[in-house]
Amino acid sequence: MHRSTTSENTPLVSVIMASYNHAPYVGEAVATVLQQTAGDLELIVVDDASTDGTADVVAGFDDPRVKLIRQQQNRAVHPRNLALGMARGSYLAIQNSDDAWAPDKLARQLEYLHSNPGCVACFSGVELVDESGNRARGTWAENVYTTQNRSSAQWLRHFFFHGTNLPLTSVLMRTDVLAELGGFRASLIGVSDYDLWVRLAARGELHIIDAPLTRVRILKGQNLGRPNNFAHINRSRIEIAHVLRRYAEPLLLERFAEIFPEWSDLQSEGGRKVQLALAALDHWSPGALFADMMFTEVLDDPEQRAEAVAELGAEFIRTAVKLRTTYSFEQNGRIAWLLRAIKRRLKRWT
Numbered sequence: 001m002h003r004s005t006t007s008e009n010t011p012l013v014s015v016i017m018a019s020y021n022h023a024p025y026v027g028e029a030v031a032t033v034l035q036q037t038a039g040d041l042e043l044i045v046v047d048d049a050s051t052d053g054t055a056d057v058v059a060g061f062d063d064p065r066v067k068l069i070r071q072q073q074n075r076a077v078h079p080r081n082l083a084l085g086m087a088r089g090s091y092l093a094i095q096n097s098d099d100a101w102a103p104d105k106l107a108r109q110l111e112y113l114h115s116n117p118g119c120v121a122c123f124s125g126v127e128l129v130d131e132s133g134n135r136a137r138g139t140w141a142e143n144v145y146t147t148q149n150r151s152s153a154q155w156l157r158h159f160f161f162h163g164t165n166l167p168l169t170s171v172l173m174r175t176d177v178l179a180e181l182g183g184f185r186a187s188l189i190g191v192s193d194y195d196l197w198v199r200l201a202a203r204g205e206l207h208i209i210d211a212p213l214t215r216v217r218i219l220k221g222q223n224l225g226r227p228n229n230f231a232h233i234n235r236s237r238i239e240i241a242h243v244l245r246r247y248a249e250p251l252l253l254e255r256f257a258e259i260f261p262e263w264s265d266l267q268s269e270g271g272r273k274v275q276l277a278l279a280a281l282d283h284w285s286p287g288a289l290f291a292d293m294m295f296t297e298v299l300d301d302p303e304q305r306a307e308a309v310a311e312l313g314a315e316f317i318r319t320a321v322k323l324r325t326t327y328s329f330e331q332n333g334r335i336a337w338l339l340r341a342i343k344r345r346l347k348r349w350t
Contacts, residue, residue, distance in 0.1 A: 011065070013041040013106055014089035014175060018079035019058065019097035020048040025217060027057050028133075032100040034063055038107040041065060043095075044086050046079035054097065078186040084178065092175040098217045099169045100129075105213035109172040112207060120177045120204035121197075124170040124213035131219060139218045147210040153258045155201040160247060160259070160276075161283055163240065164194040166206075170214035177203055188239045190232070195243045202251050241289035244280055248273050248294060270304030271311035273297060278316065281323070288323065295320035 015033050019026055033043050046069045047055035058068050067086070071077065080094070091113065093106060109122040125147045128136040146165045150158060181199045184192045200206065246252060256272050257264035260279075266272050277294035280287030298304045299320065308316060 011040050011042040011089045013038065013091045013093060013110070013172070014087035015041055015043045015093045015095050016080055016083035016087060017043065017045045017095045017097055018048060018083070019045055019050060019054050020074070021050045021052045021054055022097040023050070023052045023054045023057055024131075025098035026054050027060075028100050029095055029097050030058055030061055030066070032103070033095055034061070034065065035103055036101065036106045037104050038110055041106070042067065042087075042089060044083040045069065045097075046083045047071060048079045049074040049076075078184060080192075081183040081186060084175075084183045087175055090175055091172055092178055093172045094168050096169040096217075098219065100133075100215040100217075102211075102213040102215075105170075106172060108209055108211070108213065112209065113172065113174070116205070116207065118205050119207050121171055121173045121200050121206050123166050123172075123206065123208040125208065125211050126167050126170060126214045126216045127212040129215050129217050131217070133215075133217075136218045141216065141218055145216075147208050149208055150206075152201050152205050153255065155206055156198065156247075156252065156255070156259045159194070159198050159201065160244065160280070164191070164197055166193070166197055166208070167214060167216055168193040169216060173200070185242075188242065190236055191239045191243055194240070195246065198243060198246045198252075202246075202255070237286045238289060240286035241293065244276075244286065244290040245293055247276055248297070266311055268304070268307035268311055270298050270301070270307030273304065274308040274312055274316045278319070281319075292320070292323060295323070 017029065017033075022029070030043065030045070033041070042065050044067045045055075045058050047058065049071045055068060055070050058066065069082065069086075071079065084092070091110065093109075095101070105124060109124065112122050113119055126145050128139060128141055130136040144165055145167050177200070178196075181196070181203070185195045186192075188195055197206070252259070253269060253272055256266070260275075263272070263275050266275055273294045277287075277291035277298075281291040295316070298308050299317065
């Protein structure tokens with residue numbers, strides 16, 4: 001990922017925003033960035049071919065810290081990666097074009113990152129708001145986001161078994177780390193943040209400030225993360241499987257025993273990949289796709305296959321065959337969605 005090396009008037013923080021058809025909300029999103037008490041920043045807005053005047057709202061801000069890029073075709077490029085390539089600040093924050101920040105959000109996060117060099121990303125708590133900016137209650141996002149802190153290894157374990165509950169628009173990261181990681185994975189539509197958190201946690205510590213410094217707007221029928229339709233579930237299931245694939249990459253395989261101490265006796269690459277496959281297959285629906293990826297890699301590699309058989313036995317091969325002949329991805333996706341919905345509702349009632 002290429003970054004600008006311009007040094008003249010270099011800001012401390014680069015804020016990047018991808019905007020698309022959020023004309024009623026983007027003005028507040030921009031304003032709450034410019035009103036930060038830590039004002040040494042630039043705001044790079046990439047409007048992804050909006051048709052409702054969103055870009056014109058942004059252009060109406062008479063502030064030299066704002067840079068607007070208008071895209072002519074929607075999704076022709078990845079807007080956040082485009083903005084990242086232009087970022088000059090030492091720290092990088094993500095703002096959504098329909099969300100808002102408390103005035104001291106960046107200041108409090110900068111203080112933490114400055115005092116904790118081993119932390120690569122700092123998040124905040126969130127307040128859910130509706131279209132009018134009032135507190136949103138009883139939405140799909142109720143109780144989704146967390147303020148519980150964990151070690152790097154604990155986060156990686158949590159991400160593997162539970163996915164992500166860290167809001168993208170609350171993060172402040174070290175720009176050089178993000179650039180080294182290659183930015184956002186452009187092929188992921190709904191879970192590119194999840195993929196990024198896994199890669200960041202592999203590099204250093206994550207921290208959450210337990211204060212609602214970020215206001216996340218819940219728009220009925222619009223938020224990409226909403227779990228209330230099966231088209232979203234189908235896409236997420238495929239994309240999550242690709243995120244789980246990160247755990248079979250060398251950086252995370254080397255930390256396998258730290259992340260999964262119950263399997264610390266497994267020493268080989270083949271054995272670890274098969275164990276990841278079996279665990280994901282037992283745990284949640286996207287795990288089936290990921291498991292098939294792992295089984296395929298191991299079975300196609302004679303050395304890894306021998307390693308896995310030596311450590312786990314040959315039973316996993318029958319599991320791999322059975323997976324392709326009996327597993328119903330659609331049925332299990334619906335069951336998983338229903339179980340999560342029931343758990344969220346029970347949590348609100350108790």
